[in-house]
Amino acid sequence: MSTTTIQEIAEATQESYTIKDLVDFSDRHYGDWRDEFHKNGCAVIKNVISPEKAKYYCDKQVQWLKNFELGFDENDESTWTAEHLPVSFKGGMYFAYGSTHEKMAWEARSEPAVIDIFEKLWETKELLCSFDGLNISLPRRKDLNWSPWPHCDQNPNRKGMQAVQGLLNFAPNGPKDGGLMLMKGSAKLFDEFFAQKRDAYDHEDAPPPELKYMDLFLFHQKDLKWFEERGCELVKINMEPGDFVLWDSRTMHYACLPEGDQIRHVQYVCMTPKRFATDKALELKKQCFENYMGTTHWPHCNIRPAAEKPLRNGEVCPKYRTEPFEKPELTDSVLKLAGVKAY
Secondary structure: OOHHHHHHHHHHOOOOOOOOOOOOOOOOOOOOHHHHHHHHOEEEEOOOOOHHHHHHHHHHHHHHHHOOOOOOOOOOHHHOOHHHOOOOEOOOEEOOOOHHHOHHHHHHHOOHHHHHHHHHHHOOOOEEEOOOOEEEEOOOOOOOOOOOOOEEOOOOOOOOOOOEEEEEEOOOEOOOOOEEEEEEOHHHHHHHHOOOOOOOOOOOOOOOHHHOOOOOEEOOHHHHHHHHHOOOEEEEEOEOOOOEEEEEOOOOEEEEOOOOOOOEEEEEOOEEEHHHOOHHHHHHHHHHHHOOOEOOOOOOOOOOOEOOOOEEOOEEOOOOOOOOOOOOOOOHHHHHHOOOOOO
């Protein structure tokens, strides 16, 4: 499938930037983590899965890297280089090789406590999940040129809270362990910031314009100052194994690389109400699911199948594959979250 065809299909799921039955969360009080979430645009929820289950996911992710048979050894730091790893984005984010539909990814998305978070947040049990990537970031890599890339994942034309991103954390994640940087409070200033024309930063990691990422805006350094002058604070989110963090897609954020000793292990999980999706979007999700293709962070629109093949030294990676090593169990929960089965 060509990039142009993919873009045309994705745009067909993009019927409107507005959603008629968008939830209005103003003037609500819950007495739990949701109050912090709506105030700051983000919240950390502790102990969503057990430390033992988090260790299980860490081991599965390490095994996934080893499955490529490129010589990676988690105990030998000399193998923590690109030549021993599948191709990633920003030093550890994996979206290709069928990774978004690995059994372990769907197990994480289907964790009852994870689903419960999004059910409480959106006040519905009928949810869709994005086919999002995972993050395995190795510390002290000497073969990477990394720079911050503050961005948000919501198009300025979309008004209100239309998507919420999250990640389930599997390994200890302290100040030196890389992780998620968030501009607390920036979601509330989204409309004010974009009330005037803004030019996105042409970052070295920006996708090529022809891909037309419909829900990505990269901020300039001066933009960070704009938010900070209005009371926002850029914070590093530190987490324990089994913790979950979620953030409004209007929130400025980025992932930073680990500097200490700990490998970062994360599964990204984003869910929105199924009623937000059009029939076209659901049909595209079904095609993506059946063909093990990843999507954007958006579960209900801008599905945009991730069909770009990973490049190694300018050529398609010899380890390129279109199916997961371990296919997901087609449980009721998985099929409903994928948009394949009706609620």
